[in-house]
Structures are given as C-alpha cells and as structure tokens.
Amino acid sequence: MLSPRWKKLAGDLRAMQSRLVMMVMVLAVAVGIFGVTAILSAYTILTREISVNYLGTHPAAALIELDQVDAVLLDVVRRFPGIEDAQAGASVLSRVQTTTGKWLPLLLFVVPDFNDVRIGRFTRQSGDWPPPTGSMLLERTAFELLEARPGASLAVQSPDGARRSMRLAGAVHDPALAPAMQEQTAYGYITPATLAWLGEPARLHLLKLTLRQGRSDNAAAQDTVGKLAAWLRAQGHKVQEIRIPPPGKHPHQNQMTAILIMLLLFSSMALVLGGILIASMIDTLLTQQIRQIGIMKAIGARTAQIVQLYVVLVVLISLAALAIGMPPGVMAGRGFAQAISHELNFTLYSQAIPASRYLIAVMAGLLTPLCIALVPIVRITRVTVRSAISDFGVGRPASGAGNLFAWLGKFAAIDRSYLMSFRNIFRRRGRLVLTLALLASAGAMFMTSVNVKSAWERNLADAAADRRYDxxxxxxxxxxxxxxxxxxxxxxxxxxxxxxxxxxxxxxxxxxxxxxxxxxxxxxxxxxxxxxxxxxxxxxxxxxxxxxxxxxxxxxxxxxxxxxxxxxxxxxxxxxxxxxxxxxxxxxxxxxxxxxxxxxxxxxxxxxxxxxxxxxxxxxxxxxxxxxHDTASVDAITRRIEQVLERANVSMKIVVSESTLARALSGHVSLLIFALRAMSVVMAIVGTLGLMSAMSTSVLERTREFGVMRAVGGTRRIVVRSVVIEAVAIGLMSWCMAVLFSLPLSLLVGRTIGKLAFQWPLPLTLAPLAMLTWLGVVVLGAVGASAVPAFNASSLTIQKALIHL
Structure with a gap:
C-alpha cells in the first residue's frame, strides 16, 4: 500500500498540467546532460588517442643537427649515458608545384632504411615501400593540398634551385605531423639516393635520439642532450641546432585542449541552466500546491517528509533526463572525437569510454538539478499551516515596490492594467529570482559564446593588420x-x-x-x-x-x-x-x-x-x-618574382602570401568557430525553453486572479495584455542582467582560450548582434509563452476561474 504522500506524487504525475511541466523540465535537463556527456566522452577519447598516436610514432626526444651522422657515430652515441636509442636522418625544405601550377613548401624527410624506422615512425598506407629513386611517399593529408593522387608526377625544386619531376609512389600516415592543409606545407619521405638525384648532398645530418630518463621532463632532457652535445663538440663534430620539442605532446594538442575545455565549460553551464529551470518550475509547482502542503501538515505530515516527496520528484525527472540525454550524448561525443581526429591527422584506435566517465555524467545529471532545486523546496515547504491554507496565490510585493506602485497610482494618465502587470512581477520574489537567473544565465552564455567567437576573429584580424605586406x-x-x-x-x-x-x-x-x-x-x-x-x-x-x-x-x-x-x-x-x-x-x-x-x-x-x-x-x-591585393594579383606577382629570381640563379626556400596564411589560419580555427556557433545555438534553445516554461506556469498560477479581473469588468484583451506586458518586462530585466553577466564570463573564457591557443588572452569583444539576437529571443519568447496560455485562461468562465486551484 502506498502512503498518502506517494499517492499524491503519483496523482501529480498523472495530471495533464503536471505532465507538461515535467516534460519541459526533463527536456531542459536532458539537453545539459547531452552536452556534458558528449564533451566528456570526446575529451576522454581524444586525450587518450592523441597520446597513443603521437607516442606510437616513438617520437624523438631530441634532434641534433651535425655536420654528418654515420654508423660509427651512431654506435658510440647509443652507448652514451642516458641515451636509449639513436638513428640518423635528414630533412630538406623544398618546393612542390601543385597540379594547378602553384608552388608550395615541401618538407622532405630522408629515411636511410624504410624497413628499420625506430624513431619517428610512420605507417604505410599504399604504394611502393621503400619508394624507388626519383619518387617519394607523401603524407596522406598532403594529397588534398596538392590536388594530386598516388602515381602522379609533380615538379619539385630543391634548395639549390634544381627542378625534377618526382612521382608520388604512395601514401603514409605520420600522426606526429599537423595536417598539411592547416600548415599549407606538404610532407614527403625519400631515400638518400633520391636526395642525391635531386642534386643535394646525400648526407645525413640529423641525429635523432630517445632517452632513458627525462622522457616527460624537458629540463632532464636538456641536461642529457647537453652533455652529449658537449662530448660531440669535443670529438670535433660541428654541433648546430638542437631541437627538444615539448615531451610527449602533439604539435596541436594545446589547440585541441582549448576547444574541449571551452566546450566542457559551456556544456556544464547548460546543465546548470537545466537545474535552474527545474528549480523555477518546482517553485511554481509548490506555489500552486501551497494549500495542499498546508493540508498535509494539518493532518500530521512533517516538513522533512514533504521535502522528501519533492526531492524524489526531482530525482525522477533527472533519471528520465539521463535516459534521454546520455545515449545520444555518447554517440555525439564519439562522432565529435572522430571529426577532431580527422582534422588533427590521427587515428582513433579505440572509442571506449571508461565506466568512471559514465559515473561522472550520471552524478552530474542527478546532483546538479537536485542541489539547485533544494533551495525553493526547503524554502516553501517550511511554510506554516495557517499561512499555507490562507494563501490565495497572490503574494505581497516588497515594501519598496509597494510604495513605488502606490506613488505611481496617483497619476491618472497611467493605465491601471500596466501597473498591475509590473506589480505582479514582484509578487513571487523567489520565483522571479529563479526565472531571472535562468534567463540571464542562458543569455549570458549565448552572448559569451558569440563574444568569444568575435574575439577570436578580431585576434586574427589584428594579426592580419600587423602584416602590412602581401x-x-x-x-x-x-x-x-x-x-x-x-x-x-x-x-x-x-x-x-x-x-x-x-x-x-x-x-x-x-x-x-x-x-x-x-x-x-x-x-x-x-x-x-x-x-x-x-x-x-x-x-x-x-x-x-x-x-x-x-x-x-x-x-x-x-x-x-x-x-x-x-x-x-x-x-x-x-x-x-x-x-x-x-x-x-x-x-x-x-x-x-x-x-x-x-x-x-x-x-x-x-x-x-x-x-x-x-x-x-x-x-x-x-x-x-x-x-x-586580391589573390589572383598576388599569385601573378609571385610567378613574376619566381621568374626573375630563377634568371638570377637565386633559389627560393618558401613563398608565403596573405591568402596562403589566411587558409592556414582558418584551418587552425575552423573547428573552434564551429564549436562556438553550435554552443551558442544550444544556449539559445535552453534559454528559450526556460522562458516559455516559466511564463506558461506563471500564467496558470494566476488563473483565479484573472477571474477576479473579469468579475470587476476587465475584458479578455486587458487580461492578455497585462500578462504579455509582465512577461516582456521580465524578459527585458533578464536581458539587462545577461549583458552584465556576459562581460566577466567573456573575459574569463577569452583569457583561458587565448592563453592556451595563442599564449595571449583574447581581447574582450562585445558582439552587438548577439545582444540584439538575444533581445529578440526573450521578447518573442515572452510574447509567445504568455499570450497563448493567457488567452486560454481568459477564455474560462468567471466561475471556473475563481474555483481554479
């Protein structure tokens, strides 16, 4: 047998009005859970797989540029204290002509033995292995950049100016390299014989090292490599540049981390918005049932029992939201991880998500709405029996507001229906605070996402303005x-x-x-x-x-x-x-x-x-x-300069135009811009949903008040107008708060993203379009959310309206 309070809960869930309210709350929380699950899943997969890919290449902890590296030197270096392994290699920055006639940088990696690559590994995808003399293997992302296919022949110019037609023998995958489209640079792999065929000295000048100690410690790596370099100098070798890249970190790992941190932040805020919406609607539901709470207390119910009743309601809503939001969130997270891995040129070997991540998502989905909703639940359920039973759904405004409206009432020119609308805003201060918090938070996050996007684009524009050349x-x-x-x-x-x-x-x-x-x-x-x-x-x-x-x-x-x-x-x-x-x-x-x-x-x-x-x-x-300054004119000038330099026997190393740089930059930031736009849409959806639900329940709460208005001569038009004005006024108040809240939030997010991506905080940028867009959302949402239920409520007969509970 169910106790009376659980029977009441079951009855509330069966009620049509309650079912609509619950549905809105479930959807709002489900959106937040979807976002948190998706980004948490993507973050888990990507951070694991980018390390697996990068470390799977067995990257060099250091590269020392010498006059020459031979087998005898390698044997000695491998026995040097702290050195795990050593191999020889070379790299030559050349140029390659695309199928459209444009010259682009081509970084050629010289591999002595393609069947014994222990440091800086890459995997064969197609074609000859090793590539025959006069041909090269191309990193898989470079085919799109060069608009070519395996088997094609392209003109290659060596640093000394010699041009040869080189065949693309096949494709390899090197996840330690950034995508060719992002860098506007092609990557090729050749043998020493091919290097000599290009007219360059067939010598290996790079000493590639891995270390026994200091694999994740840059200082320790510098100490070991520094001692080796000093020894090499003492042996008569010319030690030139020493490269010690950040240990264990992909070149674009900071960029990826910046995107994921930002998205995780915004998705968490979306979940908080869902919790605020639940709190707002629970506050409205409790206000409607205040006399029922008084009756339950009158027959012996304790406050703790009533709190427990509504806590269970919130938990049920959260469980339903988890069931709706988590499965598609996991799928979306895996899809997003796949897209990111494609953009950053690494492979997802596994899309498994640890059970701990699911637990985090479940706990976030349960605890976030519950902690926020406990505030109105505890506040309202502590009401006394007398106050609860004598409640008529219309509270008193704050004394300051009451004095203000009393003073405004002295002016005959002011329509009394307008005064009633503004007075009703402050009737339920707790509900008003929750509603404003919901709308202002959604608006602030929407504006922040657009502001950060604008700040990022302003950063790029400032970078372009710093370059006064084409x-x-x-x-x-x-x-x-x-x-x-x-x-x-x-x-x-x-x-x-x-x-x-x-x-x-x-x-x-x-x-x-x-x-x-x-x-x-x-x-x-x-x-x-x-x-x-x-x-x-x-x-x-x-x-x-x-x-x-x-x-x-x-x-x-x-x-x-x-x-x-x-x-x-x-x-x-x-x-x-x-x-x-x-x-x-x-x-x-x-x-x-x-x-x-x-x-x-x-x-x-x-x-x-x-x-x-x-x-x-x-x-x-x-x-x-x-x-x-248009692209076609700059390309034409580039070809003329190439001809002039060629006649003067001057070899070009690299040519960078503003259009090439713009394409490279857009490749670096395209994912972030897309993510910001997607997140701004999510924020707008959650905020609009919250606005509509809050206004609809507010109108339902005041049905008896409308009956009184009709009884004293108020027309249906006046009733609807007063409700719409109230809703729009609340929307405008929330818009003002959202603008203010967006300032520190935009500053914080911009600083975090800028530091990760540029080592420089993004400037605080306000996007007027975002403010106007959100203003339109709250005004139209307020009108749409309040007009229809207000019209329905005003259509009730006076008798039905007055007896409405």
Missing amino acids: LEVRLSHPAPHEPMLAAVRAMEGVAWAEAWNVSPAAPARPDGLDIVRTYPDGGHGSFSLRSVPAGDGSTALTVLEGRWLRDDDTDAVVLNHVAHALLPQAKVGQHIALNLDGRQARFLLVGIAREIITPASAYTSARGYADATGQAGTLNALRVVTTR
Missing part, C-alpha cells in the same frame, strides 16, 4: 641586397619591397649550445632573429612594454610575446644573449611586442643583424606590397 619570399641562400631589391621593386604590380633577413636563434646557454623547442617539422616551437629595415615598413606590432626599434639602433632587440615566454626573466633595459648558428650575440632588450599567430621572434635593426651574424650587404627574405 607576400614574403624567403631565399635558400643569402643574395646581394641592392641588385635583388632593385629587380623586385622595378616589377610591374609591385608597390614596394623590403629587404629582410631571418635566421634561426636560441636563448644563450652557458655551454654555448643552440637548444630550441622546435618539432621535427621545423615550424612549431621555432625561434628566429629577424632584421627590420629602416623606416615605417611592413611591420606594425603593438608594443606592450618599452619601445619599438629606431633606425639608429645598433644592438637593440624587441621580443614578441611568444619569444618573451621563452625568456621570462628578461626585462626591458637589460641585455640578453642569443645563440646564432654557433655565434653568441648580446642585445639590449628595448621592447616587448604582441605578435599573434607567429612563432617566437626577436627583431633587431639591419645593422644589429649584420653585426650579430657577420652577414652584411645580403638578404635572405623579401616582403612585397602589391598594387592590387
């Missing part, structure tokens, strides 16, 4: 300054050209070694010294501290913020030391500048660069401003 050409070898610059400036379509120099650099160490955190692709984690031409040229960085370079500077340097992160102890006004290909140079740090989406760079004057490197009167890079 094209950067880097040469394989230094060329005479004046003749080269004059030839380019004289070309048709060139508005201006500047001479630059770029050289690899590293923070100076007591042992004189050049140790950088560059990955094997040579781009991620790199550090370079750049010469700046005199005058107001193609660079316009925002100086954060100190000043920019002056034309008369001789030993001054400006670090961008990424380089300053590598030298955190460096202060403006102090001298810093940099290693430049075995030479150590001292500079006076005069400024720190912001430079978004650019590797670590130190800027100095042309004279300072010449003094530091010993290279005067030459250039190895050109920055070009074209008369027309």
Whole structure:
C-alpha cells in the first residue's frame, strides 16, 4: 500500500498540467546532460588517442643537427649515458608545384632504411615501400593540398634551385605531423639516393635520439642532450641546432585542449541552466500546491517528509533526463572525437569510454538539478499551516515596490492594467529570482559564446593588420641586397619591397649550445632573429612594454610575446644573449611586442643583424606590397618574382602570401568557430525553453486572479495584455542582467582560450548582434509563452476561474 504522500506524487504525475511541466523540465535537463556527456566522452577519447598516436610514432626526444651522422657515430652515441636509442636522418625544405601550377613548401624527410624506422615512425598506407629513386611517399593529408593522387608526377625544386619531376609512389600516415592543409606545407619521405638525384648532398645530418630518463621532463632532457652535445663538440663534430620539442605532446594538442575545455565549460553551464529551470518550475509547482502542503501538515505530515516527496520528484525527472540525454550524448561525443581526429591527422584506435566517465555524467545529471532545486523546496515547504491554507496565490510585493506602485497610482494618465502587470512581477520574489537567473544565465552564455567567437576573429584580424605586406619570399641562400631589391621593386604590380633577413636563434646557454623547442617539422616551437629595415615598413606590432626599434639602433632587440615566454626573466633595459648558428650575440632588450599567430621572434635593426651574424650587404627574405591585393594579383606577382629570381640563379626556400596564411589560419580555427556557433545555438534553445516554461506556469498560477479581473469588468484583451506586458518586462530585466553577466564570463573564457591557443588572452569583444539576437529571443519568447496560455485562461468562465486551484 502506498502512503498518502506517494499517492499524491503519483496523482501529480498523472495530471495533464503536471505532465507538461515535467516534460519541459526533463527536456531542459536532458539537453545539459547531452552536452556534458558528449564533451566528456570526446575529451576522454581524444586525450587518450592523441597520446597513443603521437607516442606510437616513438617520437624523438631530441634532434641534433651535425655536420654528418654515420654508423660509427651512431654506435658510440647509443652507448652514451642516458641515451636509449639513436638513428640518423635528414630533412630538406623544398618546393612542390601543385597540379594547378602553384608552388608550395615541401618538407622532405630522408629515411636511410624504410624497413628499420625506430624513431619517428610512420605507417604505410599504399604504394611502393621503400619508394624507388626519383619518387617519394607523401603524407596522406598532403594529397588534398596538392590536388594530386598516388602515381602522379609533380615538379619539385630543391634548395639549390634544381627542378625534377618526382612521382608520388604512395601514401603514409605520420600522426606526429599537423595536417598539411592547416600548415599549407606538404610532407614527403625519400631515400638518400633520391636526395642525391635531386642534386643535394646525400648526407645525413640529423641525429635523432630517445632517452632513458627525462622522457616527460624537458629540463632532464636538456641536461642529457647537453652533455652529449658537449662530448660531440669535443670529438670535433660541428654541433648546430638542437631541437627538444615539448615531451610527449602533439604539435596541436594545446589547440585541441582549448576547444574541449571551452566546450566542457559551456556544456556544464547548460546543465546548470537545466537545474535552474527545474528549480523555477518546482517553485511554481509548490506555489500552486501551497494549500495542499498546508493540508498535509494539518493532518500530521512533517516538513522533512514533504521535502522528501519533492526531492524524489526531482530525482525522477533527472533519471528520465539521463535516459534521454546520455545515449545520444555518447554517440555525439564519439562522432565529435572522430571529426577532431580527422582534422588533427590521427587515428582513433579505440572509442571506449571508461565506466568512471559514465559515473561522472550520471552524478552530474542527478546532483546538479537536485542541489539547485533544494533551495525553493526547503524554502516553501517550511511554510506554516495557517499561512499555507490562507494563501490565495497572490503574494505581497516588497515594501519598496509597494510604495513605488502606490506613488505611481496617483497619476491618472497611467493605465491601471500596466501597473498591475509590473506589480505582479514582484509578487513571487523567489520565483522571479529563479526565472531571472535562468534567463540571464542562458543569455549570458549565448552572448559569451558569440563574444568569444568575435574575439577570436578580431585576434586574427589584428594579426592580419600587423602584416602590412602581401607576400614574403624567403631565399635558400643569402643574395646581394641592392641588385635583388632593385629587380623586385622595378616589377610591374609591385608597390614596394623590403629587404629582410631571418635566421634561426636560441636563448644563450652557458655551454654555448643552440637548444630550441622546435618539432621535427621545423615550424612549431621555432625561434628566429629577424632584421627590420629602416623606416615605417611592413611591420606594425603593438608594443606592450618599452619601445619599438629606431633606425639608429645598433644592438637593440624587441621580443614578441611568444619569444618573451621563452625568456621570462628578461626585462626591458637589460641585455640578453642569443645563440646564432654557433655565434653568441648580446642585445639590449628595448621592447616587448604582441605578435599573434607567429612563432617566437626577436627583431633587431639591419645593422644589429649584420653585426650579430657577420652577414652584411645580403638578404635572405623579401616582403612585397602589391598594387592590387586580391589573390589572383598576388599569385601573378609571385610567378613574376619566381621568374626573375630563377634568371638570377637565386633559389627560393618558401613563398608565403596573405591568402596562403589566411587558409592556414582558418584551418587552425575552423573547428573552434564551429564549436562556438553550435554552443551558442544550444544556449539559445535552453534559454528559450526556460522562458516559455516559466511564463506558461506563471500564467496558470494566476488563473483565479484573472477571474477576479473579469468579475470587476476587465475584458479578455486587458487580461492578455497585462500578462504579455509582465512577461516582456521580465524578459527585458533578464536581458539587462545577461549583458552584465556576459562581460566577466567573456573575459574569463577569452583569457583561458587565448592563453592556451595563442599564449595571449583574447581581447574582450562585445558582439552587438548577439545582444540584439538575444533581445529578440526573450521578447518573442515572452510574447509567445504568455499570450497563448493567457488567452486560454481568459477564455474560462468567471466561475471556473475563481474555483481554479
């Protein structure tokens, strides 16, 4: 036999009105559970699988660039203390011509023995193994970039300028590399014989190492590798750059983490919104049943028993939401993980999700709504028997509000129905607080998602504004300054050209070694010294501290913020030391500048660069401003420059146009932009759902009040108008709160995402469109949610309205 309170609960669930309320609450919580489960599942799969993929390549803990690496040296190095294994290799930055005639960077990895790759492994997908002389295996993501297929032949230009037609012998997968489309760089794998066929010296200059100790400790790795490098120098070897990438971390792992953290944050907030909606609707339900609570107490029910009754109701709602939201959430999480893995070029070997993650989702789905709903449950169920039985559904406003409305009532010009609408807003202050919290939270998260998206796009726009040039050409070898610059400036379509120099650099160490955190692709984690031409040229960085370079500077340097992160102890006004290909140079740090989406760079004057490197009167890079800035015009200028340089026997290393850079940047951020848009839609759905449910139940609660209004002469039109005005007023109040709440939330999320992705917080950016959109959502939602139930309630006869419970 069920006790009376459980019979009451069963009756409430069978009631039509209650079923609608429960359905809305279940759906609201299910949306939050869906989001939390999906992102938690994706986070679990991706963080595990990206490590499995990257570590499965057995990545090099360090790469030492030497004059030459042979079998004898390898045998000795393998016995060196702390070294686990060593292999030889080489990499050559060349260029490849796509099927459409465009030249793109091609990074060729030279593999001595394709059947014995122990460090930096990659897997065969198709084609010849090893690739015959005169052919290469292409990383699988590069085929789309080059618009080619296995078996095709493409023109390849070596660093010395020789061009050969090379066949694409097949495809490999190297999950340690970022996707070719994102980097706008193709990756190829060749034998030493093919390197000689290209006209390059067939020597192996990279010593690839794995360590016994310090696999996850960068300092320990530097210590071991530093001792080995010192020993190599003592043996007469020329030790050049030493690369020690962040241990055990994929090049784009920070980008992926940034996306997942943001999505997990917003999905958790969506679940909190569902809990607030439950609390709001439970508050309304308890208000409607206040006299029933009084009767239960009058016949002996204790407050704890009544609290237990509604706690069980919330738990049942949460369990139903879990049943609806978790299964599709798991499926969506696996699908999202698959999409991310495709974008970041790694394979999902397993989509298994540990039971602990399911438990976390279940506990979040149960406890979040319960903890929030306990507030109105405890507050209302503590009412006395007398107060509960004498309740008529219309509370008194706060004294301050009552005095205000009494004063406004003295003005005959103000319609009394308007005053009634605004007075009713404050009748149930607890319900009002919950409703405003729900709507303001949903609106704040919606605006935040759009604000962060706008801030990200503003960051990219600022980065583009910092670059006042359309094209950067880097040469394989230094060329005479004046003749080269004059030839380019004289070309048709060139508005201006500047001479630059770029050289690899590293923070100076007591042992004189050049140790950088560059990955094997040579781009991620790199550090370079750049010469700046005199005058107001193609660079316009925002100086954060100190000043920019002056034309008369001789030993001054400006670090961008990424380089300053590598030298955190460096202060403006102090001298810093940099290693430049075995030479150590001292500079006076005069400024720190912001430079978004650019590797670590130190800027100095042309004279300072010449003094530091010993290279005067030459250039190895050109920055070009074209008369027309569209992609077609820039591509045409690029082809003309290539022809001019080819006639001068000058080989190009890499050509970067603004359009190429834009495609690379969009590849890095496309997933994040998509995720932000998707999350903003989810927030809008949850907020609108909460608004409609809150307004609908509010109208149902006041049915008897409408009967009184009709009894004293109020028309149906006045009844509907008063309710709509009340709903719109609440919506506008919540909109104002949402705008205010979105400011610190946008700042916090933007700082977190920016630090992870750019090592620089995103600027606080307010998107007017987001504010106007949410304003439209709350106004239209308030009208739609209140007009229909208000019209239905006003259609009741006076007798039915007055006896409504």
